[in-house]
Amino acid sequence: MHLIPFILAALILSLAQPLLATELATNFTKDYTGSEGVVSFNHQTHADQLKDCAFCHNNLKSFGGIVDEEFGHKFCRACHMTHENIPTDCKSCHKRK
Ligand code: HEC
């Protein structure tokens, strides 16, 4: 008797999973164009590497929700600085065409 709600819940979950996955598509690249050129942010690479979604998204919120110079340097670049193998010079992010 108690199995029926369980089976229903499992069925609903299995149907909802692919829907959630497509709603939260993370495999995109965003280009931010400013006076220094274009900063191309590969979202998928970062999501794969860091796995923790909330870490970036909470920080983005606390910086006002906009990828601007302050966020780009105090958050994006700050993290790169802590990794020895990621270049942190201006041109590693700002590309001129
Ligand atoms: C390295 C930081 C970082 C990580 C890790 C990260 N995100 Fe993001 N995410 C961003 C940034 C930056 C944007 C673009 C924000 C903008 O330009 O408005 C973004 C945008 C998004 C968007 C699109 C929102 C829109 O603009 O419509 C979704 C959905 C999203 N992220 C989901 C996720 C999920 C789910 C994960 C974990 C699997 C994740 N993110 C991990 C930084 C990150």
Ligand code: HEC
């Ligand atoms: C918490 C750490 C962290 C944050 C925050 C972060 N990055 Fe990165 N970033 C990485 C790592 C790790 C790599 C190396 C990924 C690889 O090559 O596999 C990387 C690589 C890059 C690269 C090199 C090419 C690429 O996409 O793989 C660019 C450009 C870049 N990040 C831009 C940004 C921008 C713009 C932001 C902010 C919107 C940002 N990153 C935020 C850790 C971070």
Ligand code: HEC
């Ligand atoms: C980790 C990536 C990253 C690195 C490294 C980086 N920046 Fe940025 N920068 C950004 C992001 C993201 C923005 C916001 C989007 C934009 O304006 O292009 C930005 C914005 C700017 C802006 C404002 C441009 C505008 O018109 O809004 C200037 C100026 C700037 N950066 C200069 C520099 C200089 C100089 C260096 C080297 C000392 C540097 N950046 C290194 C990511 C980076």
